[in-house]
Amino acid sequence: MLLLAERLRPFGLVARGGFHPAPADGVPALAGGRAVGTLVMIGNVGRAGGDPMWAAFAGERSAHPGPDPMNAWTRGAIDPLARDHGACALYPFGGPPHLPFQRWAMLAEPVSPSPLGLLIHPEYGLWHAYRAALAFAERLDLPARPAAASPCASCVEKPCLETCPVQAFDAKGYDAPRCALHLDAPEGADCMERACRARRACPVGAERAQQPDQALFHMRAFRRGMALRRGGA
Ligand code: B12
Numbered sequence: 331m332l333l334l335a336e337r338l339r340p341f342g343l344v345a346r347g348g349f350h351p352a353p354a355d356g357v358p359a360l361a362g363g364r365a366v367g368t369l370v371m372i373g374n375v376g377r378a379g380g381d382p383m384w385a386a387f388a389g390e391r392s393a394h395p396g397p398d399p400m401n402a403w404t405r406g407a408i409d410p411l412a413r414d415h416g417a418c419a420l421y422p423f424g425g426p427p428h429l430p431f432q433r434w435a436m437l438a439e440p441v442s443p444s445p446l447g448l449l450i451h452p453e454y455g456l457w458h459a460y461r462a463a464l465a466f467a468e469r470l471d472l473p474a475r476p477a478a479a480s481p482c483a484s485c486v487e488k489p490c491l492e493t494c495p496v497q498a499f500d501a502k503g504y505d506a507p508r509c510a511l512h513l514d515a516p517e518g519a520d521c522m523e524r525a526c527r528a529r530r531a532c533p534v535g536a537e538r539a540q541q542p543d544q545a546l547f548h549m550r551a552f553r554r555g556m557a558l559r560r561g562g563a
Contacts, residue, residue: 334415334464338372341407342382343461346371347438348472355437356430360418360467367469370417371431371438372408376457376538383461384544398423400551408462417464431460440478446490446528447504452478455535481534493531495521510556513549522549 334345348370351357357366374383387403394402401423412419422431432449435441441449441458448456482488491499495517498509509526512518521527525545530536540548 334370334411337411337414340386342384342386343372343374343407346373346375346435346458346460347475348470349434349437349475350469350472355434357434357465358420358429360465364467366418366465366467368466368472369420369434369438370464370466370470371435371460372462372464373435373458373460375451375454376535376540378537380541381457381538381544384541384547388543397554398551400547404461408464412464415464415466417466420463420465422460422462429463431463434463435460438475440476442480442482444480444482444490444532445488445501446499446532448529450481450532450534452481453535454538455481456529456532457535457538457540489531489533490528494526494528499528506556507560510553513553522546522553525549 338344348368349355351366351369353365355369357369359365374381387400390403391399394400394406396402401421404421405419408419408421420429422429432443435449439451441451444450444456446456449458450456451458491501494509496508496512498505498512513522523542523546524530525540525548530539539545
């Protein structure tokens with residue numbers, strides 16, 4: 331695992347725990363139908379002053395001129411590493427169908443669903459994501475998953491549910507088309523340029539929020555994805 335951490339560091343990525351999958355966890359079998367013995371989650375975590383993954387990606391962005399530069403960059407980082415470790419690389423993108431990364435994340439580390447649908451981490455808050463998972467045939471020794479209560483359980487005011495300018499979030503879920511319409515309008519500039527206002531309203535790990543260049547990149551990707559779903563450009 332130490333070697334893995336060293337290989338991930340230049341990309342600003344980190345190993346985010348792992349677990350030994352059960353058949354119900356939806357982890358695809360390896361080539362030849364062999365069951366996965368260990369799944370290790372890989373992702374990025376925001377830091378005050380900037381997300382190290384963003385810094386690494388930004389330096390290589392021009393090498394990936396296609397429509398999904400971060401996904402292409404991620405494959406470029408993870409595929410060789412998986413090969414060298416004798417693992418199979420799985421990715422959160424490329425669906426539908428989507429691999430259940432959020433379900434896997436909850437088995438690997440102390441994250442839990444926030445009212446926004448994003449998983450919240452007790453330290454990183456909402457400022458983290460998953461970029462890949464490494465599937466090993468072997469049942470590797472793993473440290474025990476630390477237990478931690480969800481910060482949302484003791485949050486009385488729930489500012490995340492009060493802050494969206496178009497009330498795209500409520501107890502029933504996330505109205506993504508409503509959110510995207512707002513982002514298309516001039517009034518959406520604040521969410522576009524500084525990241526989702528509801529996400530920023532959460533006090534947990536707030537100092538780790540994305541810097542404007544990273545926020546704009548992700549929000550543009552989200553808006554482009556929503557336009558494609560609508561059949562737009
Ligand atoms: C489709 C998708 C979307 C869709 C629809 C999401 C939706 N809520 O309907 C759209 C395009 C709208 C979207 C948007 C965004 N997404 Co998205 N998305 C996905 C994707 C590719 C698939 C999700 C899915 O359908 N999985 C299939 C199901 C079967 O998997 P599952 O893990 O078992 O699903 C469980 C969770 O979804 C969970 N769950 C989800 N919502 C809720 C809500 C509650 C209340 C509860 C209890 C549980 C819960 O319950 C499910 C059952 O176990 C995932 C990546 C992935 N492969 O998981 C990213 C992912 C969920 N998205 C992510 C992110 C960050 C975003 C954005 C914030 C990106 C951005 N712009 O910065 C935006 C949100 C826009 C905003 N306001 O900022 C991250 C979330 C990381 C985290 N901290 O949890 C993921 C995991 C991708 C990643 N690279 O890490 N997304």
